[in-house]
Amino acid sequence: MIVDGRVLREDFVPSEVVHRHDEVNLLSESLEPLLSDRRADPAFLFGPTGVGKTCIARYALGQLREQEPSIDVAYVNCWQEYTRFRVLYGVLEAVGRTVDIHRSTPKDELFDRLRETDARPVVVILDEVDQLEETAALYDLHRLGHVSLVLIANREEELFASFDDRVRSRLRAGTRVRFDRYGTDELAAILAERAEKALEPGAVSDGQLRTIADAASGDARVGIGILRSAARRASRRGLESVTDDVLEAAIPDARTAIRRETVEGLIEHQRVLYDVIAEAGEIDPGDLYDEYERRVDDPKTERTLRNYLTKMVHYDLIEAVGERRGRTYRLVGDDAVGRE
DNA sequence: CGTCCACAGGAACCCGTGGCAT
DNA sequence: ATGCCACGGGTTCCTGTGGACG
CATH class of the missing domain: 1.10.10.10 (Winged helix-like DNA-binding domain superfamily/Winged helix DNA-binding domain)
Structure with missing residues (x-):
C-alpha cells in the first residue's frame, strides 16, 4: 500500500507547498538580491516545531536555485553540528571544498578555505541555530561577503539572548518570517497531499486524516509520523488500507513516536x-x-x-x-x- | 576557612577503518 | 598485497568549579 515511502520522511520537500504561501513569498523576496548578484540580508524563520520552517526554507532555496543554478546552498543542522568547526565544515562540504580537512586542521584554515569560494554565492541554512554553542560561527559566516544566511529557530528572544553582542548587532537587520501552528484543517490538507503521493489511492480516508491532524495538534512532524506509522503497521499486516484500529494503535505514540x-x-x-x-x-x-x-x-x-x-x-x-x-x-x- | 570530592567537559592522543595509490 | 592518510570514536590526562565536611 505504500507507493513512495520517501514522501513520508521528515526531510521530504514537497514540490508544491500547501498553506504556506505568504511565508514562502516573504522568504523568497528577502533572497531576491541574490538574483542580481548581491548578498541577501539574513532571514530568520521563527516558530514552534513541526510548522514547516525547515521545509519552507528548503523549498524556497530550491526555487531560487532553479532560477539561478550558480548559487550554492548549504544546509546545516546545528542540532548535530553545534561547534564552530562542524558548522564551517558543513558549509565547505556543501560547496565541495573539504578535501584535506581533518580535525587537526586549524579553524582559521577552514575560514580561509571558505573565503576562497567567493566566486559563487552561497546561501547557508542554519537549522536549529539556537542549539549552536559557538556563535562565533555566525560571526565568521557573516564576515564572508558571498554568504547569505537563513536562520531557523523556535523563538526570537531566546535566540538573540544566546548571541554575543558582536553577532547580535550584526544580525539585527534582516527579515523575520513567523510561523504559526497549523489548524486541524490545514494539517489535514497537508497530510492528504502527502498521502496522495505516498500511498495507494483510498489507503486512508479523509476522516482518518482529520483524526490524525487532530491528534497531532498542529505539529506536522507528529502528524506525518502518525501517518507513516499507521501505513507501516497496515502494510505489515498485509492490509489494503489503514483501518481504524490500526490508526488507533498508531496514535498513542503521537507524542513519543519521534522520540x-x-x-x-x-x-x-x-x-x-x-x-x-x-x-x-x-x-x-x-x-x-x-x-x-x-x-x-x-x-x-x-x-x-x-x-x-x-x-x-x-x-x-x-x-x-x-x-x-x-x-x-x-x-x-x-x-x-x-x-x- | 581550607581541603577534599564529585563531576563536567576541553585537548591531545591512540587506534581501527576504509579509501586510494603503489 | 602494501603502505599511506584522512577521519572519527574512544581514551587518557587534565583543569575548573562548587558543595560537603572537618
Missing part, C-alpha cells in the same frame, strides 16, 4: 544509559555510571559516557538538572511537545 525513533537510533551503550535513567526516573551521575557498568560487559570510560549523555541531552531525550555536583539526569518531561 522513539531517536531512541532506536542510539547505540547499545547509549540505550543502556537511557534505560537506566528511564527506570530510575531521576538519578545522579555516580549511581548512573555504576549501574551502567553493572549491566554492560565491556563498559566504556566515564568520559565517554559523559559524551553520550551530552549528546542525548542534545537530542532532547534526557535532561540534566543542575550543574556539576548534585546534578541529576532524567527523561525530558512528557508534557514537552518537542522543544519550544
Whole structure:
C-alpha cells in the first residue's frame, strides 16, 4: 500500500507547498538580491516545531536555485553540528571544498578555505541555530561577503539572548518570517497531499486524516509520523488500507513516536544509559555510571559516557538538572511537545 | 576557612577503518 | 598485497568549579 515511502520522511520537500504561501513569498523576496548578484540580508524563520520552517526554507532555496543554478546552498543542522568547526565544515562540504580537512586542521584554515569560494554565492541554512554553542560561527559566516544566511529557530528572544553582542548587532537587520501552528484543517490538507503521493489511492480516508491532524495538534512532524506509522503497521499486516484500529494503535505514540525513533537510533551503550535513567526516573551521575557498568560487559570510560549523555541531552531525550555536583539526569518531561 | 570530592567537559592522543595509490 | 592518510570514536590526562565536611 505504500507507493513512495520517501514522501513520508521528515526531510521530504514537497514540490508544491500547501498553506504556506505568504511565508514562502516573504522568504523568497528577502533572497531576491541574490538574483542580481548581491548578498541577501539574513532571514530568520521563527516558530514552534513541526510548522514547516525547515521545509519552507528548503523549498524556497530550491526555487531560487532553479532560477539561478550558480548559487550554492548549504544546509546545516546545528542540532548535530553545534561547534564552530562542524558548522564551517558543513558549509565547505556543501560547496565541495573539504578535501584535506581533518580535525587537526586549524579553524582559521577552514575560514580561509571558505573565503576562497567567493566566486559563487552561497546561501547557508542554519537549522536549529539556537542549539549552536559557538556563535562565533555566525560571526565568521557573516564576515564572508558571498554568504547569505537563513536562520531557523523556535523563538526570537531566546535566540538573540544566546548571541554575543558582536553577532547580535550584526544580525539585527534582516527579515523575520513567523510561523504559526497549523489548524486541524490545514494539517489535514497537508497530510492528504502527502498521502496522495505516498500511498495507494483510498489507503486512508479523509476522516482518518482529520483524526490524525487532530491528534497531532498542529505539529506536522507528529502528524506525518502518525501517518507513516499507521501505513507501516497496515502494510505489515498485509492490509489494503489503514483501518481504524490500526490508526488507533498508531496514535498513542503521537507524542513519543519521534522520540522513539531517536531512541532506536542510539547505540547499545547509549540505550543502556537511557534505560537506566528511564527506570530510575531521576538519578545522579555516580549511581548512573555504576549501574551502567553493572549491566554492560565491556563498559566504556566515564568520559565517554559523559559524551553520550551530552549528546542525548542534545537530542532532547534526557535532561540534566543542575550543574556539576548534585546534578541529576532524567527523561525530558512528557508534557514537552518537542522543544519550544 | 581550607581541603577534599564529585563531576563536567576541553585537548591531545591512540587506534581501527576504509579509501586510494603503489 | 602494501603502505599511506584522512577521519572519527574512544581514551587518557587534565583543569575548573562548587558543595560537603572537618
